[in-house]
Amino acid sequence: MKDVEEFFTTNQKIDYCINCAAYTAVDKAETEVEKAFEINAKGAKNLALVCNAQDAILIHISTDFVFDGNKTEPYTETDIPKPISVYGASKLQGEVEIQKTLKKHFIIRTSWLYSEHGANFMKTMLRLAEIRDEISVVSDQIGTPTYAGDLADVILKIINSKNTNFGLYHYSNEGETSWYGFAKAIFESCKNSVRVTPISSTQYTTAATRPKYSVLDTARAKKVFNSIPYKWEISLKKAIENR
Numbered sequence: 001m002k003d004v005e006e007f008f009t010t011n012q013k014i015d016y017c018i019n020c021a022a023y024t025a026v027d028k029a030e031t032e033v034e035k036a037f038e039i040n041a042k043g044a045k046n047l048a049l050v051c052n053a054q055d056a057i058l059i060h061i062s063t064d065f066v067f068d069g070n071k072t073e074p075y076t077e078t079d080i081p082k083p084i085s086v087y088g089a090s091k092l093q094g095e096v097e098i099q100k101t102l103k104k105h106f107i108i109r110t111s112w113l114y115s116e117h118g119a120n121f122m123k124t125m126l127r128l129a130e131i132r133d134e135i136s137v138v139s140d141q142i143g144t145p146t147y148a149g150d151l152a153d154v155i156l157k158i159i160n161s162k163n164t165n166f167g168l169y170h171y172s173n174e175g176e177t178s179w180y181g182f183a184k185a186i187f188e189s190c191k192n193s194v195r196v197t198p199i200s201s202t203q204y205t206t207a208a209t210r211p212k213y214s215v216l217d218t219a220r221a222k223k224v225f226n227s228i229p230y231k232w233e234i235s236l237k238k239a240i241e242n243r
Ligand SMILES: NC(=O)c1ccc[n+]([C@@H]2O[C@H](COP(=O)([O-])OP(=O)(O)OC[C@H]3O[C@@H](n4cnc5c(N)ncnc54)[C@H](OP(=O)(O)O)[C@@H]3O)[C@@H](O)[C@H]2O)c1
Pocket: 019, 020, 021, 022, 023, 024, 039, 043, 061, 062, 063, 064, 091, 110, 111, 112, 113, 114, 118, 119
């Protein structure tokens, strides 16, 4: 908290604070519960407190993993979150802390983020394809891959338009697929002939349970930010080209 306060007060007036920082090790969070909440809930609250004191707007990134995945149609902002993992619960608590502390906030829930930078599913698949002839990928979890570059564009749009419709938004690329479908599209986009085999979640057990279905309804973001997201397949091609 002290570091955040110091950063805000020793720099020029900060108008916007974009919080992309998070504890994102979904499986490890099941055993590092305190750490996950410390970063994802208390960390978010600290930023909200400082933004409130300094009259800054907080743009906070949250996740589709706040939902249990039992729906069969896209989740809206009014659907009741019900996390099924420690990571999801800690991210939801972060949202609650911000909502309690600071009026001037945009909480943007997004899903299945990837890009040409950092560590993410697309990069992992491309790395595995270099050392394997066949890759097994879960086909019974459905969501929407979202290119981080598109999310960044929407955030810039909010800032440049000085939008003050504060609140909670869902933003992802358009469409839906499984991790298996996403993997196949990654390899098709770069003409890699590695064999991809669909498997069920029960064949690929992880410490944390993932939602079976976590597609987000982006109607509110489209309307308020005047932004039509690209289809996920189109954005994937951009990411592949940019790598
Ligand atoms: N990846 C997804 O599929 C996905 C989906 C939906 C929402 N999100 C959300 O999107 C945001 C970005 O996720 P990401 O996938 O880009 O995660 P990421 O690659 O793990 O990035 C998280 C960043 O947070 C930083 N960080 C962690 N603990 C910190 C702390 N105590 N103080 C300051 N910085 C800290 C990390 O720094 P170091 O590198 O130094 O550790 C890292 O740069 C997160 O809010 C996440 O919950 C992600």
